[in-house]
Amino acid sequence: MEYKISDRLKNVQGSAIREIFDLLKKGDIISFAGGMPSTPTLPSKQIDEILQSLVSKHGVIECLQYESTQGKAALMEQLKKFLLEYKGINAETQEMIVLSGGQQGIEFMCKTFVNKGDVVLVENPTYLSTLQIIETYEGKAVGVDSNNEGLDLADLEKKITEHKAKFLYVVPTFCNPTGGTYSPENRQKIVEITAKHGVMILEDDPYSEIRFEGAAVPSVKCFDKTGNVVYLASFSKIIAPSLRIAVAVANPAVIGRFIIAKQSTDVCCASISQLVAAEFIKNGLSEHLKNIIPIYKEKRDKMIECIEKYFPKSFVYQVPQGGMFVWGYFNDNRDLLAIFKEVVDLGVAFLPGVHFYPAGGNKNTMRLNFSNATLEQIEKGIGILGGHLLQY
Ligand SMILES: Cc1ncc(COP(=O)(O)O)c(C=O)c1O
Incomplete structure (x- = not known):
C-alpha cells in the first residue's frame, strides 16, 4: 500500500525529543534530555487519596x-x-x-x-x-x-x-x-x-x-x-x-x-x-510547591557545581533562577549533534541545541535538564559527559 500522506503532514519530522525518549527506554541511561518533573516528587499519595473517593463524592455524571x-x-x-x-x-x-x-x-x-x-x-x-x-x-x-x-x-x-x-x-x-x-x-x-x-x-x-x-x-x-x-x-x-x-x-x-x-x-x-x-x-x-522547589533547587545547584568541576572551560552558560534547564554553548565551536550518539553509548543523554532553532545550526549549543535525575546521577552523568567533552 502506498500511503499518500497529506501535503500538510508529509514533511513534518517526528519530534527529536520523543525519539530520544524511545532511545532512552532501551538502556540504563542517565538522562538530562527531557523536561520531565522528578518522578519521586509527583504527588502520588495525594492523587491516590483524591481518586479513591472521586466517583462517590462527585457522582457518575460529573466523573464519567x-x-x-x-x-x-x-x-x-x-x-x-x-x-x-x-x-x-x-x-x-x-x-x-x-x-x-x-x-x-x-x-x-x-x-x-x-x-x-x-x-x-x-x-x-x-x-x-x-x-x-x-x-x-x-x-x-x-x-x-x-x-x-x-x-x-x-x-x-x-x-x-x-x-x-x-x-x-x-x-x-x-x-x-x-x-x-x-x-x-x-x-x-x-x-x-x-x-x-x-x-x-x-x-x-x-x-x-x-x-x-x-x-x-x-x-x-x-x-x-x-x-x-x-x-x-x-x-x-x-x-x-x-x-x-x-x-x-x-x-x-x-x-x-x-x-x-x-x-x-x-x-x-x-x-x-x-x-x-x-x-x-x-x-x-501550595504545600506541594513548598516541598518541590527546594528539591529542584538542590538539583540545579548540583548540576552547576558539576559543570564547574567536570566541563571544559569553553562552556558558556547562565545559572537559571528557576525552571528545569541549564542552557549553554561552547565557544570553541564543537558539534554537539555529532557527539550525541557517542555520549548515549556511554550511558548519558542531553539535548543538542540545534533542535530548538527554527533555522537549525548552532551546533555548539546544548540543553541540560536537571529536574529528573537524582543528585547521584547528576554527579555521575555530568562527570561522564564532561570527561568525554574534554577529549575533544
Ligand atoms: C515551553 C513548554 N510549553 C509547553 C509544554 C507542554 O506541556 P504540557 O504537558 O502542558 O502540554 C512544555 C513541556 O515540556 C514546555 O516546556
Missing part, C-alpha cells in the same frame, strides 16, 4: 459523562483563584478554556490563526514542539534575537514588519530551552510593539512557579490592554504531566474559537483529570 468543551465549573473556580494568586491574572469564565496540556494551546493557536505560508515569530531558540506544530499547520517559524533583558526589541519590530507576522510565541519565564526570564520592562515593550502592529502574542508559562531565587516577574498578559495576548498555564510541571490539564486565558472572541477548535480535536478534557486537578489546586498545590 461527556463534559462541556470549555471545562468543568469546579475546575474553573479553582483556576480563577490560581491565576489571580500565582500569575496576577484576573480572568472571567468567558476568558478561559481548560486544555489537554499547554501543548494543545499552542496547537489551537496555530489551528485558529495560521494559514499556509504565514510567519510565526519565536524566540531564537524556542520550545521545539512549537516549531513542529507551526510546521504542521504549514506556517513558517522565524527567530527573533534575544539578550539579557528578553527579546531584542529592534529585531522584533523589524521582523514583525518584514514578515507581516501572524503572532509571536514566547516562553518569557524560565524559558525552555534557555532558562532565561524577560525583565518587566521588556515584557511591557513587547506588548506595546505587538499591539501597535496588530500582532498577537502567545505567552506560554509552564515554569514560573518553580522559582528558586529572585523576585517574581508579572506575566506578559498583565501588561495586555488590547486583548492581543493569549496566555497559557499548565499543571504538567507543578502537579503531574499525566493529568494533561492546562488553561488558556484570552479575549472571549479567541476563547470562542478555541472551543470550536477543541470540539473537533477531543471534545473535552477528561472529567476525572479535571476533578483531580480542581481538588489538588484547592487543597494541596
Whole structure:
C-alpha cells in the first residue's frame, strides 16, 4: 500500500525529543534530555487519596459523562483563584478554556490563526514542539534575537514588519530551552510593539512557579490592554504531566474559537483529570510547591557545581533562577549533534541545541535538564559527559 500522506503532514519530522525518549527506554541511561518533573516528587499519595473517593463524592455524571468543551465549573473556580494568586491574572469564565496540556494551546493557536505560508515569530531558540506544530499547520517559524533583558526589541519590530507576522510565541519565564526570564520592562515593550502592529502574542508559562531565587516577574498578559495576548498555564510541571490539564486565558472572541477548535480535536478534557486537578489546586498545590522547589533547587545547584568541576572551560552558560534547564554553548565551536550518539553509548543523554532553532545550526549549543535525575546521577552523568567533552 502506498500511503499518500497529506501535503500538510508529509514533511513534518517526528519530534527529536520523543525519539530520544524511545532511545532512552532501551538502556540504563542517565538522562538530562527531557523536561520531565522528578518522578519521586509527583504527588502520588495525594492523587491516590483524591481518586479513591472521586466517583462517590462527585457522582457518575460529573466523573464519567461527556463534559462541556470549555471545562468543568469546579475546575474553573479553582483556576480563577490560581491565576489571580500565582500569575496576577484576573480572568472571567468567558476568558478561559481548560486544555489537554499547554501543548494543545499552542496547537489551537496555530489551528485558529495560521494559514499556509504565514510567519510565526519565536524566540531564537524556542520550545521545539512549537516549531513542529507551526510546521504542521504549514506556517513558517522565524527567530527573533534575544539578550539579557528578553527579546531584542529592534529585531522584533523589524521582523514583525518584514514578515507581516501572524503572532509571536514566547516562553518569557524560565524559558525552555534557555532558562532565561524577560525583565518587566521588556515584557511591557513587547506588548506595546505587538499591539501597535496588530500582532498577537502567545505567552506560554509552564515554569514560573518553580522559582528558586529572585523576585517574581508579572506575566506578559498583565501588561495586555488590547486583548492581543493569549496566555497559557499548565499543571504538567507543578502537579503531574499525566493529568494533561492546562488553561488558556484570552479575549472571549479567541476563547470562542478555541472551543470550536477543541470540539473537533477531543471534545473535552477528561472529567476525572479535571476533578483531580480542581481538588489538588484547592487543597494541596501550595504545600506541594513548598516541598518541590527546594528539591529542584538542590538539583540545579548540583548540576552547576558539576559543570564547574567536570566541563571544559569553553562552556558558556547562565545559572537559571528557576525552571528545569541549564542552557549553554561552547565557544570553541564543537558539534554537539555529532557527539550525541557517542555520549548515549556511554550511558548519558542531553539535548543538542540545534533542535530548538527554527533555522537549525548552532551546533555548539546544548540543553541540560536537571529536574529528573537524582543528585547521584547528576554527579555521575555530568562527570561522564564532561570527561568525554574534554577529549575533544
Ligand atoms: C515551553 C513548554 N510549553 C509547553 C509544554 C507542554 O506541556 P504540557 O504537558 O502542558 O502540554 C512544555 C513541556 O515540556 C514546555 O516546556
